[in-house]
Structures are given as structure tokens and as C-alpha cells.
Amino acid sequence: MKLTAENALRELVAGNLRFVEGCQTSQNVAINRAELSKGQSPIAAVIRCADSRVAPELVFDQPLGSLFVCGVAGNIPTLEIIESIEFSMQHLGTLLIVVMGHSDCGAVSAALHNEVVEGVFARVALAPVPDLDECIAYNAEQGINTILGTSRMIEDAVKKGIVQLVAGVLNIETGVFELVAQTKLSN
Numbered sequence: 001m002k003l004t005a006e007n008a009l010r011e012l013v014a015g016n017l018r019f020v021e022g023c024q025t026s027q028n029v030a031i032n033r034a035e036l037s038k039g040q041s042p043i044a045a046v047i048r049c050a051d052s053r054v055a056p057e058l059v060f061d062q063p064l065g066s067l068f069v070c071g072v073a074g075n076i077p078t079l080e081i082i083e084s085i086e087f088s089m090q091h092l093g094t095l096l097i098v099v100m101g102h103s104d105c106g107a108v109s110a111a112l113h114n115e116v117v118e119g120v121f122a123r124v125a126l127a128p129v130p131d132l133d134e135c136i137a138y139n140a141e142q143g144i145n146t147i148l149g150t151s152r153m154i155e156d157a158v159k160k161g162i163v164q165l166v167a168g169v170l171n172i173e174t175g176v177f178e179l180v181a182q183t184k185l186s187n
């Protein structure tokens with residue numbers, strides 16, 4: 001099956017369901033390493049928070065080589081992260097970009113309570129409503145706008161309907177990854 005942003009997203013949603021139900025199928029075993037040594041073709045790029053409870057390969061039940069993961073506290077698409085994702089699009093054919101927020105995010109909480117005023121934490125986007133869960137979802141969603149406003153290459157690919165950006169929030173307690181925003185694909 002030809003990889004599209006749509007079926008990549010479908011695979012992540014299905015993998016998350018397996019994770020939630022404890023029915024993981026991805027195996028990261030020695031026999032796969034020989035294959036991996038020949039190259040990678042990740043189905044998606046993921047911008048994750050540095051939080052130790054957030055591991056995209058586990059949450060989406062994917063093997064090594066399947067996800068191009070970039071991380072920073074607060075899952076902020078910094079310039080370096082956006083450049084890394086451009087690389088994955090250009091050289092690895094990535095068509096789906098996921099901004100992955102999560103419940104109980106310390107970076108968003110710190111920003112919400114004005115505990116930090118500079119650095120990457122200060123770039124957390126806060127929702128008009130001063131509620132942690134609202135802000136976590138809002139910050140993930142705003143990640144899409146930051147990427148589109150920073151990278152002409154990604155913006156063009158999204159406008160052509162080839163590349164899709166999605167934002168979602170992982171509920172650490174249930175394991176459910178819930179989409180909160182996504183760009184349109186051409187059909």
C-alpha cells in the first residue's frame with residue numbers, strides 16, 4: 001500500500017488503540033536490526049514533550065524505524081525541530097507531522113502559572129481560558145500554526161494537500177491520544 005498522510009494517521013490511531021488495550025504488536029527484536037541498518041522510512045514525524053511518560057513508539061505501538069521523533073519540553077516546534085522535520089520530509093518521505101501534547105504537562109503548567117518567563121518554556125501558547133487541560137490542547141494546536149508560519153516548504157506541501165499536520169493530546173492515565181486539530185488533505 002502506498003504511504004499517504006491519511007493511512008499513516010490511520011496506522012497511528014490503530015496503534016494507539018492497541019496500546020490502550022494492551023494488545024501491542026510491534027516487536028523491536030534483534031532480527032529487525034539487520035533490516036533497519038539498511039535505512040529508515042518513518043511513516044510520521046512526531047514533536048513530543050520531553051516528559052518521561054511520553055514515548056511515541058510505545059503510545060502508537062510502532063517499531064523502530066517507523067517514527068521520526070523530535071522532542072523538547074512543552075512540545076514546542078522550535079526552529080531546530082522544524083528543520084529536522086523538513087529533513088525527514090525531503091530525505092525520508094515523511095507526509096504526516098504530529099504535534100503531541102499530553103495531560104499533566106509540567107512545561108504548560110509552568111507557563112500557565114508564570115513560573116518561567118524566558119527560553120522555550122516561555123513559548124508555550126496559553127489558551128484564553130486559564131485551565132491546564134485547555135492550555136495543553138491549545139498549545140498543541142498552536143504548534144501547527146507555528147510550523148506553517150515558519151516553514152515555507154511545509155506550508156506549500158500542506159497547501160498542495162500532500163502533507164498533513166495534526167495535533168493531539170495524550171492522556172497519560174488512559175493512554176488515549178486524542179486529536180484536537182488537523183490540516184486538510186486533498187481528495
Ligand SMILES: [Zn+2]
Pocket residue numbers: 049050051073074075102104105106107108
Ligand atoms: Zn510536557
